[in-house]
Amino acid sequence: MNVTVIGLGLIGGSLLRALATRGHQVTGYDVSEATRQAAASAAGVENPGWRVADDIPAAIVDAEIVVLAVPLPALPEVMPALAGFTGLITDVTSVKGPVRDLLKGRRYVGGHPMAGKESSSFLASDPHLFDGCAWVLCLEPGETDLDDWLRLAALYTSLGARVVPATADEHDEAVARISHVPHLLAAALSNLLEDNPLAGALAAGSFRDGTRVAATRAELIAAMCGGNAAAVRRVLAAVLEDLDAYGRELTAPDPVQALTPLLRRPGELRRAWPAAPGVPEEVDPGNLLAWGRSGGWIVGVEPRLVGLRPVSGRNDS
Template structure:
């Protein structure tokens, strides 16, 4: 496939490398001249992934011969970038961590929203890795009555070929889910990180629980702000749930027997965390229609093969999607 990747940070650069390693003809572009230079140098290195890749001077050049354009830029940059795609009639996807606003922006275009649940604290091309998506969940948005199923399946086949687990969901379902497992956790990590400011003793004593609970706070502030601000409605709903739970903890600590009160309320969260991620699952064959695919995603399942037969995994059940 002839693919153009616009934006060559961690995700875009890793996708560029992964697709090139599998023989696709890939062209990359980034607004940063330094990033373009780094990508061009990497393509010229002996042993570069697959057939290497081309780095374009601008977006029109990058998409001139493309069948697929992948937008790998932050949400605030998308209106400017999509304006340069005015003459492009092929398939467009993205890797943005919020899907509703992008769906609305690209309404009327051949568009399938995407979001790979992969990353590192570093976000530059120099951190890119062709194996970044191996085993990761890659959401592909499927809007009943809007998304062309053939386009969706084409992307599902492309992404499963680089090792991703493709999870079908609508944009709204995606945005609610990532508010719970990514966006609010980033805000919580930032709040926890602030607790060591002005307290060197606390910083010296901090160990595993602090490290694990604050890891994503090291992400660039602009990226956290873009994903949380772009998903503000869902983030506020989920944040309200967390604040209610913290207020309940405060009440339990103020009770006559705080140990007993906390022990009781902490049991269920502990059970949930110990049961995640779900171990194992059942292989299922999935009908090639939107309803069956969305049911698979809603059950916590995913596609592992999007060839002539759609094969997936549905955790913890022997039900079939058909």
């Protein structure tokens, strides 16, 4: 398959490498000349390699699929260069509603791989980044072409990803809960290091795990949260209510006894996550959104559509 990846940071660069490793014809482009040079140099030593273009029109010549891997604020700048492209467009942006609206009327399937690191350059890219990751592919009723959706699902499952069907709005609400608000919480927790070297010396596993994503570039965190502002505000308000409740119980005559009931359910939820996958099942293509809403994912497309969905209990494998 002939694929063009526009934007060669961590996700775009990793996709470029992963596709080339599996024998696809891949062309990359990045607005940064230094990034283009780094990608071209890597192509010369990796087998199989890829082509790096100097501009978008040159990159999309003969492309069957164009993957937009640039930050959300940069997408409007890219679109004019795609005006004549009639092939399939997808993206890897962490917010889906605004991209869906921007590409309305185009042959488009929204996508978002739930994979990443704190670093964000091409030099950090890894062809194995998507192994086992959940890759959302948006399916908008009455808008998304099912054949296009299945084509991308086949491509991404071949990279080792678990393809999750969802609408753009469902995706944005879910990632506000499990990605965007956690980034803001990590930032707030990291501020506790300010002017307290003793706290920094004592910080260990719980602080490290709770603040890891705060090391992500501020521009990327701001783009994902700002681009999904309405959902992030709703989820953040719910989290603040929980924190306020914990704070109120700390003023009780016996704060230990008061707090304990409030902390039981979160512990149960975390211990039960991630749920163990069930057995492979054939999935009706007309039932894909219901499959995704049940927590299910697609693991294979041909010769039949096969998926898994979670069962109760924790996956300890």
